[in-house]
Amino acid sequence: MPKIAVLGSAGSGTSLVARLAARAWADGGAVRSETTRRVIAVRVRWCNGTVGVASELLRYFDEGFGGRGFSVAEVLAGFLRRLFRLHPRAAIVLDDVGAASPDLSPILAALLAPDRFLPEGAPAPPTWAVLVAGNRQAPALRAQLGGAGFGADGIVELEPYSIAELGQIVTERAARALAHSPAPEWVREVVEQVRVESGGATRALELLRSRLLGPEQADRPYSIKERPPLASIEPRLLAAIARATSSGPCEVSAIRRWEQEYSRRAGARPLALTTLWRRMVRLEQMGVLVREVRAGGPGGTRSLVRLHGPLFGAGALTAPSTPRGRVGAGLAPPWLVPEDPAPPPRMVRPSTLAPTPVAGAGVRAGPSQRATLS
Numbered sequence: 001m002p003k004i005a006v007l008g009s010a011g012s013g014t015s016l017v018a019r020l021a022a023r024a025w026a027d028g029g030a031v032r033s034e035t036t037r038r039v040i041a042v043r044v045r046w047c048n049g050t051v052g053v054a055s056e057l058l059r060y061f062d063e064g065f066g067g068r069g070f071s072v073a074e075v076l077a078g079f080l081r082r083l084f085r086l087h088p089r090a091a092i093v094l095d096d097v098g099a100a101s102p103d104l105s106p107i108l109a110a111l112l113a114p115d116r117f118l119p120e121g122a123p124a125p126p127t128w129a130v131l132v133a134g135n136r137q138a139p140a141l142r143a144q145l146g147g148a149g150f151g152a153d154g155i156v157e158l159e160p161y162s163i164a165e166l167g168q169i170v171t172e173r174a175a176r177a178l179a180h181s182p183a184p185e186w187v188r189e190v191v192e193q194v195r196v197e198s199g200g201a202t203r204a205l206e207l208l209r210s211r212l213l214g215p216e217q218a219d220r221p222y223s224i225k226e227r228p229p230l231a232s233i234e235p236r237l238l239a240a241i242a243r244a245t246s247s248g249p250c251e252v253s254a255i256r257r258w259e260q261e262y263s264r265r266a267g268a269r270p271l272a273l274t275t276l277w278r279r280m281v282r283l284e285q286m287g288v289l290v291r292e293v294r295a296g297g298p299g300g301t302r303s304l305v306r307l308h309g310p311l312f313g314a315g316a317l318t319a320p321s322t323p324r325g326r327v328g329a330g331l332a333p334p335w336l337v338p339e340d341p342a343p344p345p346r347m348v349r350p351s352t353l354a355p356t357p358v359a360g361a362g363v364r365a366g367p368s369q370r371a372t373l374s
Contacts, residue, residue: 001112002129005145007136008158011200015095017158018133022091025129038086041093044134050102051075053094057107058082063303076110077117083128084118090128097134097141104132104141108148166204167191173208186211233279236262237271241289241307249292249306252280280305 002025008014022039042056054075055067061082067075083090092111094104110117111130132150134141136157145155161169170190174182190211194204240258244250256276263270271279283289290308 001127003112003131003148003150003154004129005132005134005150005155006158007134007141007155009137009160009200010135010198011202011204012158012160013201014133014135014158017156018093018095018131022093022129022131026089026091028089038088038090039093040090041095043096044094044101044104045096045098047102050104050106053102053104053107054079057092072106073110073117076107080110080114080117081119084114091131092128093131093133095133097132097138099135099138099140101134101138101141103144105144105147108132108144112148161200163191163195166194166201169201170204170208173205174212177208177212233283234271236266236268237276237279241283241305245289245305245307249304252276252303252305255280255305 004021006014006018006021019039019041022041026039040057040060042053044053047053047056050072051067051070054072055065055070058065058067058075058079061079065078094107097104108130111128114128132141132145167187170187171182174187190204190207193207194200197203199206237255237259240255240262243258244254256273259276260270280289280291284291287308289305292304292306
């Protein structure tokens with residue numbers, strides 16, 4: 001079973017490298033359907049103990065699972081049996097592991113040797129890849145990796161970003177946020193502060209956010225009076241949500257399929273899954289939609305999205321009455337507006353199409369015509 005650990009200092013890109021490797025491995029199989037490819041990533045730093053890590057893994061299949069009252073072995077058994085039932089080519093990423101992270105030894109042992117958690121007589125499980133991304137200065141992590149069988153050839157250590165690389169990261173992110181290249185001296189100030197304070201790319205992005213939003217607004221959540229405008233959401237995503245929820249609550253996968261279809265029609269690139277989720281969170285903060293957990297699905301529950309408010313009435317925006325008005329206001333893409341209908345064919349009375357009978361041309365004249373001719 002493939003296993004690798006990516007270690008480095010804070011902000012050196014361990015999470016990025018591990019997730020890219022996991023995605024490349026999961027997409028490398030012969031079968032490429034969505035039901036057989038899966039990358040399961042858990043941020044260990046945000047979990048409460050070893051049971052919390054196992055519960056986050058299980059929540060990929062059962063979003064309503066709480067984790068209370070279950071042992072680590074029971075939760076891992078539920079996760080591995082569901083994973084075995086779907087037979088995916090999965091890559092499991094235990095990300096953001098640090099010195100204060102919970103003990104991962106039971107997790108690694110179960111993932112690398114899942115036979116004892118599966119039903120008796122079950123065939124050999126499919127191949128899973130296990131990746132760990134963490135801080136190289138965590139001595140307990142190295143001991144846990146060694147106990148799980150990670151050899152020297154299975155541990156990759158990353159060097160910190162150079163000053164030039166940090167400058168490139170800050171420049172690209174600032175240009176994406178400002179829609180133009182930032183001033184070089186502004187980038188140098190941010191990079192110099194990162195060099196003095198250390199922290200790598202993580203600290204650089206925190207300083208970038210503080211510079212763009214201001215120190216007072218950088219960490220403030222959205223309040224009722226400071227909701228983000230609806231115009232900040234891509235019009236094709238609004239159209240996808242409206243289409244997917246037209247007949248009631250829908251799954252997020254339906255919204256994603258319609259967004260991909262609308263992007264294809266418009267010749268645009270579909271939104272990345274993480275970007276789509278950020279937009280959904282923003283719409284939920286605005287009170288436009290609500291995510292509900294209901295019974296059903298392969299893991300016992302499924303996540304549904306329903307509209308809680310009008311799409312074009314949130315954020316003090318009013319939808320124009322006509323489709324072309326919505327396009328002019330930036331609330332809908334032009335290709336969603338129907339073309340002008342062709343004018344209906346002109347209806348002509350049958351009497352005007354009939355030839356006028358003429359006497360002497362082989363047509364019997366009516367009584368009035370005979371009277372006239374006589």
